[in-house]
Amino acid sequence: MSKIKTSKIKVGIVGVGHIGKFHTRHLASASEFEFAGMYDIRPEHAQKISSEFGGKIHESFTDLLSASDAILICTPTKTHFELAQQALTAGKHVFIEKPVTENVMQGEQLVALAKSKKLKFQVGHIERFNPALMVLNHLDLNPVFIESHRLAPFNPRGAQMAVVHENMIHDIDIILSLVKSPVTGIAANGVAVVTGEPDIANARLTFANGCVANVTASRISLNQMRKMRIFQPATYITIDFQQHQTEIYQLKNAADVPPDATSFDINSTDKKIVYSKPALPESDAMRAEQLSFVEAIQNDTEPIVSGADGLEALRIAEKIYALIVV
Incomplete structure (x- = not known):
């Protein structure tokens, strides 16, 4: 107790x-x-x-x-x-x-x-407390591929650190919490455009369970974007952290789809793609x-986000950074 x-x-x-x-x-x-x-x-x-x-x-x-x-x-x-x-x-x-x-x-x-x-x-x-992510807590997630983009215009505040540690680390932490499997491989690239540290970076993370995550972060973009897409068998999810919006597409047996559900026929008589856009509660992260x-x-x-979680996100960020600056 x-x-x-x-x-x-x-x-x-x-x-x-x-x-x-x-x-x-x-x-x-x-x-x-x-x-x-x-x-x-x-x-x-x-x-x-x-x-x-x-x-x-x-x-x-x-x-x-x-x-x-x-x-x-x-x-x-x-x-x-x-x-x-x-x-x-x-x-x-x-x-x-x-x-x-x-x-x-x-x-x-x-x-x-x-x-x-x-x-x-x-x-x-x-971002772990963003309602657009927390609304997925009831789903059985087993991602096979994840793609994230975290883009922002340049701001001198925080520019002393690499974009990997300042921006990308948010998505690293989220992805680690979703996949729940050790990272077995990392490929990364990045460029220092306006500061002495990488201002834009991309990393490809491979996990022991076969999942792959493609992670992009930039602090020299014209517009802001904080989006993530999650793919797994029979499910595709898109998350907009900035707009607090989540959309879910699921492949289901046609017989199990309620008549009032938003669904799309595919080239099969017994399957449908069901679309949902959950109403997110008013929440301050x-x-x-x-x-x-x-x-x-x-x-x-x-x-929910323990010291060990923060440490593991930093550990992966450090490995990505080392590949970029070598």
Whole structure:
């Protein structure tokens, strides 16, 4: 039986910059847990965020830890390891924005530390909480081929990292969660067009169960696109993460198709293609991932996006990056 903690979890945040600002807004308005406040190395910026959303400003990270049961780390990636190690050592549950750390070795140390301390460790791969993906939870998915495109116009923010770590890693994490099989082969290519790091990249992932995934990411495109297509026997699914839209095509026995279903005849008298476009619930992905983190703490369950998940996504991203820059 899961353990249930009835008192409210106290959640603090370190780093209230671009992503941290949005997290703070959700933390301050939540009723399911207590907002323990914030710490940022820029006091004037922390004051601005506190004035906008509320929340106590702590004078140091140590003070924030003392006031919190759990910590959201929304600082630059190069600081993730040190802050998370300090928080876990202090006995605090940790949510950390993606990518989990600068390198795999650091990620492995944090996963091991969280396990040894029996603490919850979640990574902020927010697309896992996109309703366009979550609506598929009821389906029996066994992908054979996956194709994804994550394209965006150039934005200097985040340009210090390769597009693989900044953008593609979202789809890597999603694909790993869908396929649930070890990656056995990687082929990749990419180009640094406007920065010193790859700005556009493509990777082909081969899995032990035979699935193949073709993954493209670009931060120098004219228009935004966040789409994924999933193919498996008798099923084709298209997901638009940006528009929150999912379409499903399934091959079914004609006798099993309801009269009011949208269906298409094919060159067979006993089969039809059935089309559905599920109505997606109103959902805020950032709020959903925060609540998932808190519920994992309260119920002593594994987070939906665990530290190990974030580490594996980083591990594959690192292998892709190494193939591109050699």
